[in-house]
Amino acid sequence: MADNKIRVALTGNPNVGKTTLFNVITGSKQHVGNWPGVTVEKKSGFKIYKGYEIEVIDLPGTYSLTAYSLDEVVARDFIVDEKPDVVIQIVDATNIERNLYLTTQLMELGSKMIIALNMYDLAEERGDKLNVEKMKEILAMPVVCTIASDNVGISELLDTVISEKQKDDHHAWRIGYGDEIESKILEIEKVLSQDSELASKYPLRWLAVRLLDGDENILNKISGSIIASEIKNILASLDIEEYEALMADKRYECINALFPQMCERCMTRMTTSDMIDRVMTNKYLGIPIFLALMWGAFELTFSFASPFMTIVEKIFLWLGEMAAIHIHPDWLASLLGEGIIGGVGSVFSFIPNIFILFFLLSLLEDSGYLARAAFIVDRIMYKIGLQGKSFIPMLLGFGCNVPAIMATRSIEDRMDRMATIMVLPFISCGARLPIYILFAGTFFSKNAGTVIFCIYLLGILVAVTSAKLLRTTTLKGHPAPFILELPPYRIPTIKNGIRHMWDNGSMYIKKAGTIIMGGSVVIWLLAALPWGVEYGSENSFIGIIGHSIQPLLGPLGFDWKISVSLLFGFVAKEIVVASLGVLYGVGDDHFALTDSLLADPNMHSITALSLMVFSLLYMPCIAVVGIIKKETGSWKWTAFSIAYGLIVAWLLAFVVFQGGMLLI
């Protein structure tokens, strides 16, 4: 690598601010969350600084180099195999003691290391007295104080990166594990040294330590080596579990001896954050508070967004009228008015609701509350066969199921992970929100917010019930214990909230201009063809398709228009609303889609409820199907996910519609 190029790896425990630091250095806009497990893949970015081209790699958070989950493997393998020039460990200044465990392991690797003591303002605010100079001296490495969120200490950190790169010596700090273990380390090192390739690739002492730590991944790495069988014989003669525990004890002993010298008054004491947690995670009040906050978010999503929605709706109605008046020939006016403006406009009018929901969720996330939500539900999740960690992807699923399914990589246990992936499509993503707002707003007016909240709750309920079913049948087993570090509460900033809202919400604007517009044109063509038939009539292609699938969905109360819209919703869920916009001829007259739906004699509140339930649960969109295949690596599980969703959706919508009809 050229001398002016530096490759820097950012590592550290989850939720210490790695991605924030990455964004500040590289100017990227990667998603930052106030909970662990936001980064599940490594990401890289560049920074030109003082003539150096610095490549920064943001690694997933890990508590140790003993990689248990997929994201931890990614982090560990990068540092070990890719050998970055400098490793920056971001240490949470409010929790140095816990972060030092990873430090002790990284130091054994012999990499050039820097510690970025992040969030030191919070530590000072609560009265900790950090002795940075002593820390540098004890750890024998540079320590730089940073506040990544405020861009503090970044230049100093980059200067240190450059000076470390220029140094010849690597870190040589090591922990003494006691005579017995040290003799075994030496024995294994000696055997490993016989494989010159291995010796050139990895520090042998580190390999020996990892092997004695029972690291399966390292065992796999040396499985092709000539010394593999000899190593296996040595390990077979030892009680590896006991060695693992003894070595961890030694590391903690070391940390306990060093830590008080680095930080005075850093003893554990009750903070404001802890006090708030007493209430928020209270056995009896925790869940009601969580439900109340979520209800508040949905109520605002509907009620506060309503005028903005009306404005967008009026703009598109006006555009539709203009198209009908000024554009010739008629077919072009119809394509623009009924097809594109009707379809895209129907989705666009819900953009204010989507943005407001994302803004509110982002405030809850940034405050640190959503991490508590995972903690609160852990007890219930454990009972149904999942661990609380599964709830974090579920919360991400409120935005989009694709990143949520990717986030399951942080779940160590394969069975837990598979079960979580299978149930995630039941968590209502933002793309389904327009359907609920349209139908709840039209048929439940004042109670719309509460109806939408109940639909979201139903999604969670079906997800957890399905998880229980899977964990007691095909994916049998006990859920792994869940350890979640609760980040401190922070006052969320409007700036961050707006940024997150834009990051998540802009996706829908892009979709409206691409997939939805394309889908609207296709639906318009199907509604207008063959030439000569009445637009959107039963004799058009779309009418024929609708009528062919309607018998399947008729028992749920859906006519052919609803049936065909749901069919197209497989491409993207927003297309359901766009299709209805096209089929109900929005854009060509003075009526909004809501008015057209109210005027339809086949539509009433029970049908609307049945439709919302079906839309919530039926097959995931094509992007989610793709990611399920990728993450499970199995067509069988992918097909199962689609079929299971369809069956559950059909059954529940049937119960809602038929039950409702009996009651009224």
Next chain:
Amino acid sequence: MEHYSGRLKEKMLFASFTGLLYVLAGSIQLFFSLCTMMDLCNMSYFKSDIADLLFAPSDLIGSLILLLIGSIFIYGMLDLRNGSNEGIAYIYVGILISLLFAAVYVLVMTGNWMDSYLLNDPEIKGWDFVNDLRPAIYLGALPLCGYLIWKKEFGNMNK
């Protein structure tokens, strides 16, 4: 120390009074909501004289939220009475949550005002602020006072 226990007494009184008011308003609204939902009794007397007076229309979830806020304050008061200073945390969180829900209802009111006055939505023609006034809004005045009085103290809980 005397001053300290005096302040605790203040907070206990505040938590009891605020908690009871929320529980009372929540119970009346819950009763009214359940009766309306189940159409169990003739509500005309009750509605005009009590529910209307409290600006507490039939709203099941709204009533449960009032009860929840009331419970948090009462939980805090009981903790303080039992000698546990953690009760302060309940009062602090109670204040935050009650203000949060007052803000939610004010924003809902703002949305309806915009719909009615700025966009002339025929669906809510003749809308008035009183239509959207809820117990969570006017009861929020008490926690707001508590917040303004103890703001500094809550901020220094970790010191």
